[in-house]
Amino acid sequence: MTTLPPKDWLHANPQVRTIRVAASDLNGQPRGKRVPTRFAHKVVEDGTRFPLSALNLDIWGEDIDDSPLVFETGDADGVLRPTERGFMPMPWLSAPTGLLPIWMFHEDGRPFDGDPRHALRAVVDRYKALGLTPVVAVELEFFLIDDSGKSLQVPLSPRSGKRRKAAEILSIRALDAFDQFFTDLYDACEAMDIPADTAISEAGLGQFEINLMHQDDALRAADDAWLFKMLVKGLARSHGFAASFMAKPYEDYAGSGLHVHFSVLDKDGRNIFDDGGPKGTDVLRHAIAGCLTALPDSMLIFAPHANSYDRLVPDNHAPTGIAWAYENRTAAIRVPAGASAARRIEHRVAGGDVNPYLHLAAVLGAALTGIEDKVEPPAPITGSAYALDLPQVPNTWADAITAFDTSDRIKRIFAPMLIQNLLMTKRQEMHYMAELTPQEQVEIYLDTV
Secondary structure (H helix, E strand, O other): OOOOOHHHHHHHOOOOOEEEEEEEOOOOOEEEEEEEHHHHHHHHHHOEEEEHHHHOOOOOOOOOOOOOOOHHHOOOEEEEEEOOOOOEEOOOOOOOEEEEEEEEEOOOOOEOOOOHHHHHHHHHHHHHHOOOEEEEEEEEEEEEEEOOOOOOEOOOOOOOOOOOOOOOOOOHHHHHHOHHHHHHHHHHHHHHOOOEEEEEEOOOOOEEEEEEEEEOOHHHHHHHHHHHHHHHHHHHHHOOOEEEOOOOOOOOOOOOEEEEEEEEEOOOOOEOOOOOOOOOOHHHHHHHHHHHHHHHHHHHHHOOOOOHHHHOOOOOOOOOEOOEEEOOOOOOEEEOOOOHHHOOEEEOOOEOOOOHHHHHHHHHHHHHHHHHHOOOOOOOOOOOHHHOOOOEOOOOHHHHHHHHHOOHHHHOOOOHHHHHHHHHHHHHHHHHHOOOOHHHHHHHHHHHO
């Protein structure tokens, strides 16, 4: 599907009466404005403005205490301009509405370093400077949830009127139970030009996974994941239940992950991980080593919330040991089997609650660091990673914050402003989350992440 220029999209969709302009904050929350269509041309031509601090709010949408972006600098505005994505419909709303993704710049045109989309752009630019292009695919897991009562449960099937209280891995019946929702979801993805591929049922209650097709534009892949999360949550509400990407809504069942597959093309379009056989090239191993080395320091990106750490337990489909392997889903870094031309890395650590822009920046940035430094990884493991004595990822929010704060590797990937803003955000959230019961925490995360 060809993306129309914003002005052409508005002319081609006269039924649209209002638009939303939205940018991602550090938590992946859409921040923006509602604009009548008759004034949309001003946003398209001149951009819009809101405070720089709006991309650095906590999970409740509150300012960060003592942030230099707020009172210290007069809560100054940034200028937000349309991304190359252009307009798209918002099929989960009853009134025809257009969504225009935007990102933040300074008054003089410089990218705002606190914008997570610019963080990923900076990593992609480093690849481009070396004549390299990442090819990325994202797999997203989520739950369909009835949150109308005192406790969370699987929604009633619109087809049968029954509530199936069991995990159903790869169950066609589970997919068919919510057939109309998935039909509407795929239609909406088509309308929004989100390349949704296979859907499966997963190991949790009412849990599903949808894969997004691989593409050689990492920014667009992150856009797709960000927009997909927005779409799934909005569409589920229009069907009478909730959808959530929170890491662990049910204590006794597996949580939701967000896995990313990536390879790297050279200037001639050749996959630099492909050696013609199953093992892959030296560069593949260097990229793996970069990812493994950066794992402990990156956990604040891969597990950004209090609930994230409930998912990271052994023997529960979430990697906790720092290791890699061929065709082994217990390892943090997996090299899938298949045709050598498609040789790639699967990064399996992150939860579904991540910010896709920061997530891809952390993964691709770590891989590039390994490639640049020609780092060698340890030997690949065999068997269950959970049964081996492996170094472990941080298993508490506090430890992840400390690792992120003290990391030289993180400083090679992210701008100092973004690092500081994220640290201030997570320390504030950790302070106030400690005052809430687990149920109150779930209520916060259910609709946000």
